[in-house]
Amino acid sequence: MKYHLKKSLLLLIGIIVFTTSKADEGQELFTKLCVACHTIGGGRLVGPDLKDITNKRSPEWLGAFIQSSQTLINSGDPDAESIYKEYNKLLMPDQPLNGGKVTAVLNYIAAASSGTTDNAVAPVRVDLLVNATTEHISDGLLLFSGKKRLANGGASCISCHSVKDDRIFSSGTLAKDLTLTYEIMGSAGVSAIISNSPFPAMAVTYSKNPLTTEEVHNLTAYLRSVSQERYYQHPVDFSITFAIFGIFMFLSIFTSILVLYFKRKSKSVNHEIHQRQSPVIN
Amino acid sequence: MDIRSQIAMVFHLDKCIGCHTCSIACKNIWTDRKGAEYMWWNNVETKPGTGYPSKWEDQEIYKGGWVKKGNSVLLKGAGKFKGIKGLFHNPNMPVLDDYYEPWTYQYENLFEAEEGDDQPIARPVSLITGEYITPKSGPNWDDDLAGSEEYAKNDVNFKNMSPADHEAMFQLERMSFHYLPRMCNHCLNPACVAACPSGAIYKRGEDGVVLINQKKCRAWRMCVTACPYKKSYYNWNTGKSEKCVLCYPRLEAGEAPACHHSCVGRIRYISVMLYDADKIEAAAASNDDDLVKNQLAIYVDPFDPKVIAAAKENGIHESTIECAQKSPVYKFVKKWGLALPLHPEFRTLPNLFYVPPLLPTMSYANEEGSYETTSESFWGAVDKSRLPMSYLASLFSAGNVDTIKTVLKKLMAVRLHRRAETVGDLPEEEATDALRDSVMDKETADDIFRLTSLPLFDQRFVIPPAHREEAIEMLESTADVKGNSGFGFKEPPVRGL
Numbered sequence: 001m002k003y004h005l006k007k008s009l010l011l012l013i014g015i016i017v018f019t020t021s022k023a024d025e026g027q028e029l030f031t032k033l034c035v036a037c038h039t040i041g042g043g044r045l046v047g048p049d050l051k052d053i054t055n056k057r058s059p060e061w062l063g064a065f066i067q068s069s070q071t072l073i074n075s076g077d078p079d080a081e082s083i084y085k086e087y088n089k090l091l092m093p094d095q096p097l098n099g100g101k102v103t104a105v106l107n108y109i110a111a112a113s114s115g116t117t118d119n120a121v122a123p124v125r126v127d128l129l130v131n132a133t134t135e136h137i138s139d140g141l142l143l144f145s146g147k148k149r150l151a152n153g154g155a156s157c158i159s160c161h162s163v164k165d166d167r168i169f170s171s172g173t174l175a176k177d178l179t180l181t182y183e184i185m186g187s188a189g190v191s192a193i194i195s196n197s198p199f200p201a202m203a204v205t206y207s208k209n210p211l212t213t214e215e216v217h218n219l220t221a222y223l224r225s226v227s228q229e230r231y232y233q234h235p236v237d238f239s240i241t242f243a244i245f246g247i248f249m250f251l252s253i254f255t256s257i258l259v260l261y262f263k264r265k266s267k268s269v270n271h272e273i274h275q276r277q278s279p280v281i282n
Numbered sequence: 283m284d285i286r287s288q289i290a291m292v293f294h295l296d297k298c299i300g301c302h303t304c305s306i307a308c309k310n311i312w313t314d315r316k317g318a319e320y321m322w323w324n325n326v327e328t329k330p331g332t333g334y335p336s337k338w339e340d341q342e343i344y345k346g347g348w349v350k351k352g353n354s355v356l357l358k359g360a361g362k363f364k365g366i367k368g369l370f371h372n373p374n375m376p377v378l379d380d381y382y383e384p385w386t387y388q389y390e391n392l393f394e395a396e397e398g399d400d401q402p403i404a405r406p407v408s409l410i411t412g413e414y415i416t417p418k419s420g421p422n423w424d425d426d427l428a429g430s431e432e433y434a435k436n437d438v439n440f441k442n443m444s445p446a447d448h449e450a451m452f453q454l455e456r457m458s459f460h461y462l463p464r465m466c467n468h469c470l471n472p473a474c475v476a477a478c479p480s481g482a483i484y485k486r487g488e489d490g491v492v493l494i495n496q497k498k499c500r501a502w503r504m505c506v507t508a509c510p511y512k513k514s515y516y517n518w519n520t521g522k523s524e525k526c527v528l529c530y531p532r533l534e535a536g537e538a539p540a541c542h543h544s545c546v547g548r549i550r551y552i553s554v555m556l557y558d559a560d561k562i563e564a565a566a567a568s569n570d571d572d573l574v575k576n577q578l579a580i581y582v583d584p585f586d587p588k589v590i591a592a593a594k595e596n597g598i599h600e601s602t603i604e605c606a607q608k609s610p611v612y613k614f615v616k617k618w619g620l621a622l623p624l625h626p627e628f629r630t631l632p633n634l635f636y637v638p639p640l641l642p643t644m645s646y647a648n649e650e651g652s653y654e655t656t657s658e659s660f661w662g663a664v665d666k667s668r669l670p671m672s673y674l675a676s677l678f679s680a681g682n683v684d685t686i687k688t689v690l691k692k693l694m695a696v697r698l699h700r701r702a703e704t705v706g707d708l709p710e711e712e713a714t715d716a717l718r719d720s721v722m723d724k725e726t727a728d729d730i731f732r733l734t735s736l737p738l739f740d741q742r743f744v745i746p747p748a749h750r751e752e753a754i755e756m757l758e759s760t761a762d763v764k765g766n767s768g769f770g771f772k773e774p775p776v777r778g779l
Contacts, residue, residue, distance in 0.1 A: 259367075260367060260368075260370070260371070261371065261373070262373075263373060264371065264373040265343065265344075265373060265374050265375065265376075265377070266377075267377065267379070268336070268377050268378075268379030268380045269332075269336045269337045269340075269343060269380055270332075270336050270379060270380070270418075270419060271379070273419075273432050274379065274418045274419070277416075277418055278416075
């Protein structure tokens with residue numbers, strides 16, 4: 001009897017520890033991964049307000065959407081497709097969460113929606129750039145364009161991203177244009193993505209070379225200035241020039257090869273005789 | 283006057299039997315190596331024929347030799363602009379198939395093949411790839427007019443010949459050929475030396491032998507294209523070019539080069555000639571018709587006291603001058619005027635001279651097309667020679683038919699004279715008239731006959747001593763070496779001091 005009591009007690013404690021820690025883990029994951037784009041009861045950001053989402057959709061559907069929204073959309077799910085269209089065809093990045101972690105996040109959202117958790121104060125948008133000066137902005141430009149190295153040796157933003165800024169001549173085409181990012185996401189969203197990116201490629205890139213807090217701040221400040229100043233920027237588009245120059249260079253190199261190889265003696269003077277001889281039988 | 287000495291050669295083509303012994307002697311000594319299998323520093327061609335490498339005489343294909351420009355000459359295939367244009371690919375280079383792909387036979391299969399229904403065979407194997415091949419051509423593929431429709435008819439020397447003459451040469455009654463042994467001419471104005479961007483090729487000061495420094499060669503292969511005789515070859519294994527060295531180790535030991543030494547027909551003569559280096563540029567830049575005349579004028583009379591004095595001033599040894607005076611080459615080329623350079627129009631001033639083949643006609647097709655065996659004279663007239671004069675002129679005198687005619691008439695005069703002397707079945711006048719036409723006395727005719735038909739070994743090969751002892755004295759004191767040579771020990775003796 002005593003043995004059974006002990007066993008039940010242990011089980012009870014285990015369940016309590018497990019569920020509370022679960023809630024904590026959910027909150028942590030939400031702050032880390034979701035808060036850049038979502039609120040709970042705070043209204044729309046980049047993505048929808050998630051208040052009461054757990055009542056609206058099944059946990060399986062939500063899990064699938066969180067893990068890979070793209071897969072769900074491509075599979076022809078009508079709900080997923082309509083959300084995708086509603087939110088400007090901006091894909092939600094795939095989240096590296098397994099089943100347990102998804103449940104934790106969903107639990108946290110449910111708790112926060114109903115107001116049962118103490119910590120479930122819905123995150124609100126805060127302006128992180130109240131103290132930003134022109135020095136911060138110009139430092140952000142240097143960091144963005146790669147003229148100043150990132151402290152931990154990460155790749156500069158310009159390697160993949162572009163912005164509409166006269167001061168930046170040629171920029172990356174691998175990832176999104178960031179001119180409007182600040183407008184969409186706000187300072188909290190931008191700095192969250194820079195410091196702890198939800199996008200797989202970016203997360204991998206900076207996992208070993210994280211940015212410092214100061215760098216994140218300055219880059220965010222720079223992106224804000226880019227977004228504000230965009231109407232006054234008239235960057236020259238070199239793409240046609242480059243294309244024409246490329247074609248010109250190709251043709252000139254090609255013709256110079258033709259000139260160099262003009263009248264080259266490339267085959268034997270006995271070529272015709274050898275061709276007429278009976279083929280090799282081996 | 284800048285007198286220098288030059289090793290020069292004469293090949294008497296009337297005596298060549300086309301046995302290729304010279305080629306084999308050379309191959310065994312020098313080019314029986316990996317990467318050199320396709321090289322024949324010495325080869326024997328059948329003329330008419332396209333030769334080896336095919337059509338080597340056609341400088342519109344290979345761009346070898348020099349071209350006249352004003353009072354000087356320029357390389358045909360090289361130069362500042364052409365050099366840069368062809369810097370990375372050398373557009374006129376012969377390819378391997380212009381020579382031939384060397385091969386051997388799988389002889390061991392004859393002994394080691396497993397027992398079967400068929401006789402084992404030795405299949406040909408490429409010496410370059412090691413794979414089975416079917417030989418497509420060889421270094422003397424057109425020997426004795428073989429495949430004349432393909433090869434002999436495409437002889438480059440027919441370029442300036444009328445189609446009728448061309449056709450006539452291949453009529454059965456007129457068909458004839460002669461052999462043309464070829465090797466490096468060790469030219470006075472070598473195009474290979476001028477074309478080498480690395481400065482690896484040089485003409486030896488003491489005897490004019492042209493050599494390639496294997497340490498300096500950088501595989502540009504400009505010499506391969508620049509040499510109009512195609513006698514510089516690229517060794518694909520060592521990555522260096524190679525050419526005939528005129529067996530200089532043998533020469534320095536007083537022996538004739540292997541090809542000369544082994545010659546069965548004894549057609550080859552080698553010796554030294556003195557020449558005036560100041561006249562080279564003017565001679566190389568002369569008009570086509572004067573090329574032979576002006577080249578021969580470069581070689582000077584070794585008996586002239588002024589020449590001897592100038593030679594000694596240039597450091598030419600007394601013994602070299604003596605050899606030049608006894609030189610059979612000087613006699614054939616200068617004294618008798620019987621030997622001519624091969625393709626003087628390449629303007630390299632070659633030092634290998636050929637006595638052209640007489641190839642007299644004993645019978646010919648007359649105007650009605652029937653076969654005429656009777657002729658008014660014993661050997662027929664030189665004009666009716668089976669090989670058209672223009673063909674020989676294209677080979678030996680840059681197209682100047684008169685030069686060839688003069689030489690052939692001299693050769694004919696000697697024959698008529700000797701026939702009259704030894705057999706006596708010719709009218710006296712016929713021989714004397716011929717000698718008079720050639721401005722030749724009986725003694726000269728006899729001398730020519732002797733050096734042509736009955737020369738002794740030492741008369742054919744008059745090689746100047748190399749005086750290596752003097753070269754050694756320049757490097758070290760011989761007194762230091764004296765007493766240091768002789769008996770030695772591999773291990774020091776236990777006893778003794």
